[in-house]
Amino acid sequence: MSEELSVVYEWRGRFSNAEANALHAEAFETRLFDESEWDWEALTGQHSLGWVTARLDSVDTSVGSLVGFVNVLWDGLTHAWLQDVMVALSARHRGVGVGLVQQARSGAIDAKCEWLHVDFDDDLRGFYVDACGFTPTNAGLMDLT
DSSP states (O other): OOOOOOEEEEETOOOOHHHHHHHHHHHHTOOOOOTTTOOHHHHHHHHEEEEEEEEEOOSSTTTSOEEEEEEEEEOSSSEEEEEEEEEOGGGTTTTHHHHHHHHHHHHHHHTTOSEEEOOOOGGGHIIIIIITOOOOOOOOOOOOO
């Protein structure tokens, strides 16, 4: 494993649409969306319990590079789930993803949620189950396209 980075995590931390869209494109190897297509600030503000930002530690964390992000959705009562766990390529395998999940867990606990869910592809099982402590469960998926 590579050396851990000095990162500042913040529940409901400030971020820009440009930063989130750039990180999303890098993390999921997809095209870069613009704000008119994917307005992270509006969507998280309207629909999320919270989110966690991870920035490289600097004197002013508002300008440190955004190297991680996770959106925490919820049912409004007891269930929360992780969506779009994103870590910059340069920050992977250095503890950033685990830190994001730990902060999201804390935010969900503070909101009195009883369950934190996550869906993931098989190749990420080691991260979510082994590194982050999720218990594997059965789930279903329906393709709506």
